[in-house]
Amino acid sequence: MMPLSMSGAGEAQIIKKIGGKEEVRAFLEKLGFVVGGEVTVISEIAGNMIVNVKGARVAIGKDMANKIMV
Numbered sequence: 815m816m817p818l819s820m821s822g823a824g825e826a827q828i829i830k831k832i833g834g835k836e837e838v839r840a841f842l843e844k845l846g847f848v849v850g851g852e853v854t855v856i857s858e859i860a861g862n863m864i865v866n867v868k869g870a871r872v873a874i875g876k877d878m879a880n881k882i883m884v
Contacts, residue, residue, distance in 0.1 A: 818853065819861065819879035826854045827884035834881040845872050847882055 821827050829851050832839050846868040847853065854866045861876035 815883050817880045818855070818865070818882040818884050819858075819863065819876050821855050821884055823855045823857055826852055829853055829882060829884055831883040832881060833883065838878075838881060842878065842882065845874075846870060853882070853884065 815830050818827065818829075829847060829849055832842055832847060832849060834842075851867065856864045856866055856871060858864075861879075862873065863876070863879050864871055864873050865879075866872075
């Protein structure tokens with residue numbers, strides 16, 4: 815298990831755990847990041863990532879990506 819921020823571009827990953835406070839987990843869940851869901855990193859620039867989750871592209875910061883374990 816590793817944080818999403820360490821995943822390479824183009825690799826499909828399965829979300830295994832979402833850390834952080836309850837409001838952070840709820841926010842990520844609303845964006846589509848749920849345990850068991852698939853996420854693919856599209857690109858990374860200076861730690862910020864664009865990912866594909868549930869057919870939508872979402873931009874997240876490195877701090878949020880570190881809370882998503884794949």
